[in-house]
Amino acid sequence: MKKYVICLSVIGFLLMTQASYGVSNNALPQEPTNPTNTNVVDLDEAKAYYIKGSSKFDAKDYKGAIQDLTKAISMNPVIADTYVLRGKSKTMVKDYKGAISDFTKAISINPSNPNYVSAYVLRGWSKAELKDYKEAIADYTKAISINPGYADAYYYRGLSKAAINDYKGAIVDYTKTIAINPNNDYVYENRGWSKSVMADCKGAITDYTKAISINSNNANVYALRSLCKGKLKDYKGAIVDSTKAISLNPKDADSYYYRGLSKIATKDQKGAIQDLEKAKMLYLEQQNFELSKETDSFINGIKNKK
Helix, strand or coil, rough: CCCCCCCHHHHHHHHHHHHHHHCCCCCCCCCCCCCCCCCCCHHHHHHHHHHHHHHHHHHCCHHHHHHHHHHHHHHHHCCHHHHHHHHHHHHHCHHHHHHHHHHHHHHHCCCCCCHHHHHHHHHHHHHHHHHCCCHHHHHHHHHHHHCCCCCCHHHHHHHHHHHHHCHEEEEEEEEHHHHHHHCCHHHHHHHHHHHHHHCCCCHHHHHHHHHHHCCCHHHHHHHHHHHHHCCCCCCCHHHHHHHHHHHHHCCCCCHHHHHHHHHHHHHHHHHHHHHHHHHHHCCCCCCCCHHHHHHHHHHHHHHHHH
């Protein structure tokens, strides 16, 4: 029913980037070799504000972090780390334009330093949140040119390619990500979705099954595998997967809808109507009025055929 482009949460993304290739929040900014118009007292105070901002970021006080990091920048405006961390904080409060500005500043200070390659990925991610996918892809590509082994850059470039319906390109990027890091269930999930859009349901099921082997608690993957099994007329298998998805996420309207479709195919009209009624109610609760209306019309059609 809905178009799946699965992405890690922003918190998970920031932590992943930091852990892989980003600059540690706890690392102290290094003073420039020849600071301009900056005295020793200002440098010390800037460092203190950076540390405070870093601690507030870790404590999820993002507005407080932005305030402290802004003070640090006013005292010492040539430290890329500070702009990167303030940019991260801005993404957490959904100030993507402000975040892009900070990542751009960090890049201008260290444009080709591999230690700051995450700034390109973070800027790309912020652009993607603003639906500027082509520019996001350009940033991910730049990050890859600096560090060809940066798995996250391929993954997020794949997401942006999928967002502009370049599913073949997305699959290539997800496959590259898997070659570097084969233990990320989200990558298999997204590659599976791209394969399913291209009518490769068998390939999609293989990817979803791999994702489940890594993380068996992701309701989305069971729902997506259910959809593919239904397309391949494995209705019993589809019902099993939808049921599992519902057990993990009882508010997943799509899983009730998919299970309802499979029950129709197995001549269980009573069970199908029950599932579709539940899907309709959940869509309504989620203010997805269009899908609620479509599901209601479908239910009426089934009832009228009795």
